[in-house]
Amino acid sequence: MRAGALSVTAATLALAAASGPAAAHFQELIPSTDIVTPDTGATVDLAIRFTHPMSGGPLMDMGTPARIGVLAGGTVTDLTAQAKPVTVDGKAAYGLSHVLTAPADYVYFIEPAPYWEPAEGKMIVHYTKVVVDAFDAQEGWDALVGLPVEIEPLVRPYGLWTGNVFRGIVRKNGEPVPFAEVEVEWRNDGSVTPPADAFVTQVVKAGPDGVFSYAMPRAGWWGFAALLEADAPMKNPAGEDVPVEQGALMWVRTVDMK
Amino acid sequence: MIRPLLLALALVVAVSAPALAHKIKVFATAEGAVVSGLVYFPGGGKAVGAPVQVLGPDGVEIGRVTTDDAGAFTFEATRRIDHTFVADTGDGHRGTFVVKADQLPVSLPGGEDAAGAPSTAAPAAAPAAAAPVLDPAALEDAVARAVAREVNPLRLQIEAYEERIRLHDILGGLGWIAGITGLAFWLLGRKKQG
Numbered sequence: 001m002r003a004g005a006l007s008v009t010a011a012t013l014a015l016a017a018a019s020g021p022a023a024a025h026f027q028e029l030i031p032s033t034d035i036v037t038p039d040t041g042a043t044v045d046l047a048i049r050f051t052h053p054m055s056g057g058p059l060m061d062m063g064t065p066a067r068i069g070v071l072a073g074g075t076v077t078d079l080t081a082q083a084k085p086v087t088v089d090g091k092a093a094y095g096l097s098h099v100l101t102a103p104a105d106y107v108y109f110i111e112p113a114p115y116w117e118p119a120e121g122k123m124i125v126h127y128t129k130v131v132v133d134a135f136d137a138q139e140g141w142d143a144l145v146g147l148p149v150e151i152e153p154l155v156r157p158y159g160l161w162t163g164n165v166f167r168g169i170v171r172k173n174g175e176p177v178p179f180a181e182v183e184v185e186w187r188n189d190g191s192v193t194p195p196a197d198a199f200v201t202q203v204v205k206a207g208p209d210g211v212f213s214y215a216m217p218r219a220g221w222w223g224f225a226a227l228l229e230a231d232a233p234m235k236n237p238a239g240e241d242v243p244v245e246q247g248a249l250m251w252v253r254t255v256d257m258k
Numbered sequence: 259m260i261r262p263l264l265l266a267l268a269l270v271v272a273v274s275a276p277a278l279a280h281k282i283k284v285f286a287t288a289e290g291a292v293v294s295g296l297v298y299f300p301g302g303g304k305a306v307g308a309p310v311q312v313l314g315p316d317g318v319e320i321g322r323v324t325t326d327d328a329g330a331f332t333f334e335a336t337r338r339i340d341h342t343f344v345a346d347t348g349d350g351h352r353g354t355f356v357v358k359a360d361q362l363p364v365s366l367p368g369g370e371d372a373a374g375a376p377s378t379a380a381p382a383a384a385p386a387a388a389a390p391v392l393d394p395a396a397l398e399d400a401v402a403r404a405v406a407r408e409v410n411p412l413r414l415q416i417e418a419y420e421e422r423i424r425l426h427d428i429l430g431g432l433g434w435i436a437g438i439t440g441l442a443f444w445l446l447g448r449k450k451q452g
Contacts, residue, residue, distance in 0.1 A: 038355065045419065057430075088423060089430050097415065103285045103298060135285045138300040 304329025
């Protein structure tokens with residue numbers, strides 16, 4: 001009887017692994033550290049993947065990113081050519097190594113290739129950001145890259161304790177988006193099994209001023225995805241005009257207080 | 259009479275407040291033998307006209323520079339040793355940054371004899387290091403060494419990265435095996451009951 005129950009659990013797990021698409025899509029842009037010091041060394045390695053963070057996968061193939069760059073000290077440096085394709089779990093992802101040469105806050109961003117999601121009948125483009133502070137500059141973390149859709153952080157996005165609240169303004173073409181819906185996922189390291197599907201993706205809505213907030217209950221990387229519909233449709237691989245999900249994403253890391 | 263004085267005092271305090279509120283930080287990089295650095299406050303602001311002390315590995319002062327209007331300074335290294343740059347604004351705030359010996363050119367004399375007589379040992383070692391560069395074979399050797407020095411850390415990084423990915427793949431595969439085996443057992447068990 002007990003063996004039977006175990007088998008059922010295993011089978012359920014297998015099914016859950018196969019039915020990943022129920023979870024939200026998130027473009028990941030995860031640096032090896034969000035705080036660079038003389039101890040960490042000046043090189044930041046970025047892992048760039050398209051996946052379901054809370055479910056721990058599966059990954060989806062990424063096309064060649066349209067643009068990857070970093071904003072620091074008011075200047076944007078294009079890093080698109082430096083990104084290297086890598087294969088993770090058999091899927092196309094990207095990696096990038098960047099050496100930081102001066103104290104500043106580095107706002108990394110990516111505009112990935114549009115992804116065709118047949119299950120939802122739409123193209124997905126997730127404009128994603130993450131901020132790395134180098135050598136305690138602590139200046140420039142709220143600078144806007146100027147992406148079509150973008151989260152403007154209202155909380156310094158590094159050096160955050162577990163339990164801190166993250167707040168930001170959802171912007172589209174520079175303007176705040178009232179009542180924008182923001183999906184939140186924790187990048188699961190395998191230590192958390194959500195008791196029900198509703199726990200996988202947390203959903204918060206912005207107020208009339210486009211400002212949202214969320215308290216992060218666990219240490220690790222948290223992804224915030226404001227999902228908006230683009231003004232113009234896009235052609236899917238079959239050549240049909242389909243709607244486009246434009247995501248404004250931002251990643252922040254929390255650390256336990258101890 | 260007293261009121262303007264108080265006002266002036268208040269102004270002075272207000273102007274110098276940001277420096278007091280912040281820790282002071284130093285950052286420096288070496289390009290060739292020239293070390294360029296910056297003295298700044300976390301959260302914004304550069305330390306203008308701040309004295310920076312340069313210390314050798316033994317803690318002995320080897321130089322002194324002052325930051326310019328942009329909080330920047332330069333220092334030319336004469337020996338291939340660890341350089342510690344110390345900025346002290348005198349109000350209890352002190353920032354340090356170490357430029358390691360291996361960031362400085364190999365053509366500079368090393369620090370083995372630093373403990374003894376640093377300044378007299380340096381010129382003696384310099385001609386010996388410079389002479390063989392004229393020989394093409396030695397030059398090739400020197401270039402190879404320089405390339406290796408730059409590339410080695412990158413190579414190690416790539417290796418570490420590949421190692422991580424491999425572990426990921428294995429764990430993922432194990433998960434699938436366990437899941438499918440479980441499914442098979444479950445189906446078999448159901449058949450028996452039915």
